[in-house]
Amino acid sequence: MKVAYWPGCVSRGFTTELHGSMELIAERMGIELVTLDRANCCGAGVIAEHNQELADTLNARTFALAQQTGLGMMNICSTCQGAQSECQQRLDADSAYRAHINEALAGQGLEYVKGKDGFANKNFLWLLVEDYGLDKLSELVTRPLSGLRVGPFYGCYVVRPKDRLGYEEHPERDLYLEKVIEALGGEVVEYDGARKCCGFPIITMNRETSLRQAGTHVGDALDAGADCLVTPCPLCHLNLDMQQPEAAKVVNRDLDLAVLHLPQLVGLALGFEPKQLGMSRHIASTDWVRERLEAGAPA
Amino acid sequence: MAEYTLKVRRYQPESGEGPYWEEFKVDLDPSLSVLDGILQAKDRDDGSLSVRCSCRAAICGSCGMKVNGSSTLACKTQIGHAQEQASKFANATQSGARTGAEDTAIVVEPMGNMPVIKDLITDMESTHWEKVRRVTPWLLPAGEPPEREYVVEPESMIDITQSMACIQCGACVSACLSMEADPDFIGPAALAKAYRFVGDPRDAETEERLHDLAHDPHGIYDCTHCFSCIDACPKGVAPMDQIMRLRRRAGEQGIEDPHNGHNHEAAFVKIIEKKGTLDEALLQQESYAPGVKGKLKPSKAAIEGLGKSLPTVLRAIRSGKARSLRKLIPGVHPKLPGGAQDEVKAIYKHAEEHREEFNIYIQGEEDLEPEPDEEEATA
Numbered sequence: 001m002k003v004a005y006w007p008g009c010v011s012r013g014f015t016t017e018l019h020g021s022m023e024l025i026a027e028r029m030g031i032e033l034v035t036l037d038r039a040n041c042c043g044a045g046v047i048a049e050h051n052q053e054l055a056d057t058l059n060a061r062t063f064a065l066a067q068q069t070g071l072g073m074m075n076i077c078s079t080c081q082g083a084q085s086e087c088q089q090r091l092d093a094d095s096a097y098r099a100h101i102n103e104a105l106a107g108q109g110l111e112y113v114k115g116k117d118g119f120a121n122k123n124f125l126w127l128l129v130e131d132y133g134l135d136k137l138s139e140l141v142t143r144p145l146s147g148l149r150v151g152p153f154y155g156c157y158v159v160r161p162k163d164r165l166g167y168e169e170h171p172e173r174d175l176y177l178e179k180v181i182e183a184l185g186g187e188v189v190e191y192d193g194a195r196k197c198c199g200f201p202i203i204t205m206n207r208e209t210s211l212r213q214a215g216t217h218v219g220d221a222l223d224a225g226a227d228c229l230v231t232p233c234p235l236c237h238l239n240l241d242m243q244q245p246e247a248a249k250v251v252n253r254d255l256d257l258a259v260l261h262l263p264q265l266v267g268l269a270l271g272f273e274p275k276q277l278g279m280s281r282h283i284a285s286t287d288w289v290r291e292r293l294e295a296g297a298p299a
Numbered sequence: 300m301a302e303y304t305l306k307v308r309r310y311q312p313e314s315g316e317g318p319y320w321e322e323f324k325v326d327l328d329p330s331l332s333v334l335d336g337i338l339q340a341k342d343r344d345d346g347s348l349s350v351r352c353s354c355r356a357a358i359c360g361s362c363g364m365k366v367n368g369s370s371t372l373a374c375k376t377q378i379g380h381a382q383e384q385a386s387k388f389a390n391a392t393q394s395g396a397r398t399g400a401e402d403t404a405i406v407v408e409p410m411g412n413m414p415v416i417k418d419l420i421t422d423m424e425s426t427h428w429e430k431v432r433r434v435t436p437w438l439l440p441a442g443e444p445p446e447r448e449y450v451v452e453p454e455s456m457i458d459i460t461q462s463m464a465c466i467q468c469g470a471c472v473s474a475c476l477s478m479e480a481d482p483d484f485i486g487p488a489a490l491a492k493a494y495r496f497v498g499d500p501r502d503a504e505t506e507e508r509l510h511d512l513a514h515d516p517h518g519i520y521d522c523t524h525c526f527s528c529i530d531a532c533p534k535g536v537a538p539m540d541q542i543m544r545l546r547r548r549a550g551e552q553g554i555e556d557p558h559n560g561h562n563h564e565a566a567f568v569k570i571i572e573k574k575g576t577l578d579e580a581l582l583q584q585e586s587y588a589p590g591v592k593g594k595l596k597p598s599k600a601a602i603e604g605l606g607k608s609l610p611t612v613l614r615a616i617r618s619g620k621a622r623s624l625r626k627l628i629p630g631v632h633p634k635l636p637g638g639a640q641d642e643v644k645a646i647y648k649h650a651e652e653h654r655e656e657f658n659i660y661i662q663g664e665e666d667l668e669p670e671p672d673e674e675e676a677t678a
Contacts, residue, residue: 009577014620038639040575045524046567049543050550052657054650058571061646082526090657093664097657104649108642156476160526161537175391197476197525204586205520205558207607209481213523216480242620246611281619 001132004066005033006121008077009041010234014242017278018234021263022076022124024277028270029132029140036065036073042083044235045201052090053101059087060101063121064110072131073121076263078233081123082157082165088121089164123158125232125262126166129176134183142271144185147296148289150265151189151226152177153217153240155233159195177230180262184269191224193217200239208250214239215251218259228258228289230265237261244284258286268293302326303378305336306404307348309418318415322404323348329379333407334362336378337419349418357533360468364419365408370473370531373407381405410473412482426478427469430485434493434512441503455500461660462495462541464534471528471538483517487528487538490519494541497548509549513556519545520560535660557600562589572647575640578625578632583608585629 011019026033039062041047048055062084066073075081091098092114102111113119122130128137158165159174167173174195178188199213218240221229231237239247241259248255260268264277268289279286303325310318323340334352341348350373352362357375366376367384382405389403413421440449471487478484485493493512496502512518519542528538546560555561566585570578588601615621625631634640 010579013577013579013626014615016620038635038637038642040635040639040643041571041577043571044567044577045543046564047571049546050564050568051547051650051654053653053655054568054647056657057646057650058643061642090659093659094657094662095665097655097662100653100655104646107645110642156523156525156527161529172387172391175387178391196479197523197527199480199523201524202477202521204563204583204604205560206481206516209477209484209521210523212480213476242615243611245614283614283618283620 001030002032002034002071003074003127004069004071005035006039006062006066006073006075006080007035008075008080008234010238011076015234015237015261017281018076018237018261018263021261021267021272021277024272025263025267025270028272029137031132033074034069034071036062036069039065042077042080043087044079045083045086048083048086055083056087056090057101057104059084060091060098060112061105061108061110063088063091063119064105064112066121067113067116067119068110070117072119072127074124074127075121076124076232076261077235078123078155078157078231079235080157081121082155084121085164123232125158125176125180126170126173128266129179130170134179137180137266138183141184141269143269143293145181145187145265145269145293145296146185148186148292149189149225149227150181150186150260151191151221151224151229152181152194153198153221153229153231153233153236153259154195155231155236156195156197158232177232177262180266181230184265186265186269189221189224189226191217191220191226193220198233198236198239200235203239203243210239211243211247211250214243215247215253215255218244218247218255218257219251219253222255222257226257227292228260228286230260230262232262234261242283256284258282258284258289260286260289300326301329301379301382303336303382304404305333305340306406307337307340307418308406308408309348310409310415311347311417321345325378327378329377329382331378332374333366333376333378333381333405334373336405337373337407349420351420358466360466363410363421363468363470363473365406365410365473367406368408370410370470372468372470372533375533378405410469412473412475412478413469421469421473423469423472426482426486427467427472427488430472430489431467431492433485434489434496435504435508436489436492436496438496438499438502439504440501449501451500457661458658459495459498461536461658462491462498465491465495465532465536465538466534468533470531470533471536474527474531476525476527477521477523481517481521484521485512485515485517487522487542490522490545491536491538491541494545497545505548506552506554509545509552510554512545513549513554513558513560516558519549520556520558537660540658559586559600559604562586565589572644573634573640574632575635575643576632578629580625580627581629581632583629 043055199210203210267277305323325336353359355374362373413426563586587604
């Protein structure tokens with residue numbers, strides 16, 4: 001399997017362990033990543049808030065770069081997925097609008113063509129379930145996550161709005177994390193926050209509301225008995241992990257829950273060590289996850 | 300006809316007891332609505348089961364509630380579809396707690412973010428109507444009223460037809476994840492209503508309205524962009540999109556706010572033009588203290604904001620998460636390689652010239668695959 005790979009900004013910034021672990025597991029899984037190193041930021045909804053056409057054109061450029069490779073496109077960030085899907089929906093809706101956007105790309109020898117070679121942009125989570133296959137993934141598991149209780153945390157941008165994110169064709173996209181956790185041998189923890197908002201987008205605007213959201217979800221997962229959370233969104237990771245000690249102050253309780261990036265969880269089951277997966281760089285300690293895995297491993 | 304189980308969250312204040320769950324068996328066609336199911340249970344089993352409803356056709360907006368956790372109109376939700384949703388989540392996991400036949404009941408609850416008056420009836424006064432009044436939901440034109448009607452170009456009103464479609468059902472308020480964390484948030488319904496007047500060409504108080512909503516700590520910059528209201532709205536109003544329009548208009552008017560909302564947006568846009576990908580350190584600095592480089596005149600709010608984020612930064616350095624120059628020093632972040640940055644700049648030039656705002660709700664999606672007979676006709 002070979003994909004046009006868009007790692008996004010945050011996975012190469014404050015969460016380099018995400019990009020690193022994705023590269024590590026891709027090699028083991030036989031997924032060849034053709035990195036779109038000339039591509040630009042998706043705008044994360046913020047550029048669209050300023051000028052919608054600007055966001056649409058920037059993402060049309062990324063799609064056009066991906067289409068040049070002749071491959072399907074993969075991202076590792078729920079926010080990239082949502083922001084890009086939003087632009088793609090508008091671009092695909094109207095040929096005159098698409099032509100207008102493509103005008104800006106013409107000078108660069110680029111064009112976004114609707115549906116070219118069945119073009120799709122998929123988050124790693126979607127690709128894993130729909131294209132790679134959970135059976136194939138299970139076969140690669142060398143260290144089943146037995147006894148590890150994992151709470152899924154999706155990130156808004158891959159669950160809403162339903163009509164934009166391919167739920168008609170793939171109605172179970174909001175259950176894929178559960179399926180992956182089980183395919184890796186782990187146990188799913190159900191708690192209230194799995195499909196709620198981490199609060200990250202307003203961390204600089206309304207810090208308290210933002211951190212209350214993060215703190216509440218982490219607390220709910222702890223109360224439900226989770227050993228860790230897993231998320232396909234590095235922005236959620238920033239609020240749930242990097243800000244966790246601050247969120248604890250806002251919700252006024254102790255929080256200490258490891259938050260794993262999706263490729264890290266997969267990596268653990270494929271036999272990689274936590275350190276190789278950059279788990280020592282997290283703010284919330286991941287030691288407990290390591291201990292649980294060692295305890296769960298057959299003697 | 301099929302049999303369904305409705306698991307209804309009930310509450311009677313006069314009983315002195317807390318809320319409880321009660322199951323009702325109903326028997327109806329899958330194409331009928333959850334509201335039809337509730338009314339059947341009320342008719343056959345318990346007349347005291349309380350629900351607010353009137354038109355049963357998604358026009359009056361009375362029967363807002365949560366069905367399987369999703370905020371919606373009960374009259375617009377087919378019971379067969381609700382059953383599919385309930386079963387989907389109940390059978391999702393092998394190890395999850397929610398397994399077993401009894402848990403495939405359709406779960407019906409009163410709306411969220413609102414006090415419950417009785418059973419499925421909520422008090423919308425403090426959480427909805429008061430907030431709608433808060434945004435001055437009437438036209439404020441300038442000067443003397445004209446002798447007859449106001450005359451405007453029909454095209455100039457198209458932009459606000461989406462926000463005018465609101466039926467005040469409260470489903471978006473019920474679904475709002477920001478309001479869950481901050482009950483004072485003005486919220487999706489009232490802000491969508493605010494845009495209905497901000498976008499109205501007859502209104503003369505646009506700047507005043509935007510200034511007010513940008514300065515309110517629970518205003519337009521309190522929305523977390525979670526899309527929850529978009530999925531909940533039964534009329535396609537997409538309240539979050541209207542909130543983003545309010546932010547866009549506020550930005551266009553150059554309205555500064557004390558919550559760094561405008562600064563954050565302006566900094567983000569500028570950084571991508573210069574670097575192509577996000578310089579997180581620079582975004583952090585510029586969101587709180589724009590233009591600090593060279594000028595060094597940070598405001599009180601900037602010092603406070605940066606001060607509060609200091610412990611997080613120190614922890615990130617300690618863990619190794621942010622232990623490199625490009626992550627710590629604003630502006631060190633590299634731009635895109637080999638001329639790609641110039642391509643991004645060219646895009647900025649084109650898009651800032653046009654600023655087109657394509658809205659699928661208004662323009663529709665074109666059907667690119669012609670019907671077979673159409674194809675023949677054009678051949």
